[in-house]
């Protein structure tokens with residue numbers, strides 16, 4: 001399969017006063033289209049940093065990250081915003097739904113930036129919510145939903161624009177085992193049946209077990225790259 | 232949902248805060264509209280077609296300096312002058328200090344040729360002209376004190392140190408000011424022991440084209456005489472008269488500025504609170520693909536809408552309130568009218584909208600500049 005993300009010699013350093021913290025050190029890797037990749041590693045190893053750079057919300061200090069032929073670091077802030085809207089679906093550990101908007105409206109938010117008509121938006125939102133099994137909760141506010149349901153709304157929001165990549169930073173970190181399993185199941189279905197490319201950060205080996213490939217980071221360096229057989 | 236829907240949802244997030252902010256903005260704008268209306272009523276006396284044809288000749292030095300009565304004949308002969316009357320401000324009170332209203336000693340046979348818009352029953356007018364101590368009173372003042380034709384009243388003037396005892400022989404209505412009292416200048420002279428002077432001359436000019444020639448002719452005919460004159464339109468005269476009360480314009484102007492500034496502080500603190508507690512959501516919107524300009528637009532619209540709503544409630548409320556109040560009675564004759572004009576309304580709304588924009592600039596800029604990663608780290 002073709003690499004949808006190509007990372008070459010990627011470094012990210014943070015400067016704090018006189019000390020330089022190297023979050024990512026010379027990372028090179030390819031992520032194939034249609035893959036489900038888990039990023040693992042101890043706390044502080046640079047997992048989130050890598051994910052943020054791939055998602056275009058952080059910039060490398062050096063090296064490059066090319067997503068579908070676009071070198072993300074070369075885009076301006078404004079271009080990057082439009083790029084994120086069409087190319088990236090981001091799933092957060094803490095869901096990050098807008099509390100004053102219903103499930104439906106939360107999923108609709110990224111579509112407001114597209115040229116779609118109200119009717120087209122409605123169709124997309126309903127399809128996305130149906131996919132995550134929440135068609136009967138469309139008009140609930142986030143606080144009227146369970147954590148697992150909130151995360152499924154967030155997943156619907158991430159996939160409603162039909163992005164190139166779905167990235168998730170510890171999507172099960174705030175969920176109990178049961179809800180976590182539902183979310184992972186859902187991501188697996190999206191990957192397997194809808195062909196979505198997914199990159200997921202996690203420190204839970206069980207969660208990583210759902211992925212088809214595992215990348216291990218430690219102290220900002222890529223340690224191991226394991227291909228897994230179908231479970 | 233539309234962008235407008237999202238803005239509404241954001242504004243309605245904290246309903247009590249919204250209510251308090253809109254109320255304080257509307258209170259400020261209510262005060263602003265009130266002050267501006269007061270300023271306008273005080274400094275821009277109403278005028279109409281008849282009033283525009285009137286000029287007043289007074290002493291060049293000040294409105295408080297008197298002129299010789301004998302000027303009357305020379306003024307009457309100036310081409311373009313239709314009627315002229317002596318005109319002296321009595322400045323008296325009726326029974327009590329607070330019972331103040333305008334009273335003038337005038338020439339009874341010419342006064343109604345000058346204030347042509349005032350309507351008087353011809354019989355009452357004849358009775359007024361006949362009797363030396365008679366007076367004619369505007370309908371508003373009649374109603375205010377519950378007077379009837381035939382009543383006897385005594386006015387006490389501290390300016391002239393005299394107390395005319397008058398009998399009401401008629402009522403006039405119509406025109407801009409229905410609160411004046413007119414009585415015989417001859418009677419005033421008598422009380423003043425053959426005064427021989429008048430405060431000013433009130434003149435009716437034939438037509439608009441004659442106004443400037445009449446003004447020039449009168450003033451040049453008294454140049455280099457014992458008392459030089461200054462002739463001006465009635466409107467200009469009133470403006471000059473008002474400025475005797477001190478610099479009202481500046482006083483009201485500075486109070487208005489304080490009010491507006493207070494409003495700016497209130498809306499600015501509301502908006503910065505509202506935006507600061509939403510930093511994380513703003514970061515999430517950025518992750519979803521919203522640009523800085525779009526986020527700025529959302530914040531701007533919310534702040535603008537909130538301030539404008541306050542403006543509409545405040546200015547509209549002032550207009551509604553004052554148009555339903557009897558301001559003349561409530562202010563005991565101080566204000567004849569109290570109209571929140573469309574112009575004041577518009578400037579109030581403009582001000583509200585402008586302050587709405589201004590008050591969100593700093594917090595909106597902070598929200599736009601904040602990096603996504605910093606925003607995501609904010610706790611709710």
Ligand SMILES: Nc1ncnc2c1ncn2[C@@H]1O[C@H](COP(=O)(O)OP(=O)(O)OP(=O)(O)O)[C@@H](O)[C@H]1O
Pocket residue numbers: 014015016021022023041042043044045046047048049050203
């Ligand atoms: N804004 C920042 N300023 C300075 N250092 C930072 C900043 N963000 C991250 N770092 C540092 O970069 C390194 C990698 O951080 P990162 O958040 O990517 O780790 P992580 O693997 O996601 O950890 P966790 O599992 O705890 O989420 C850490 O050492 C961290 O302290």
Ligand SMILES: [Mg+2]
Pocket residue numbers: 047048049169
């Ligand atoms: Mg992390």
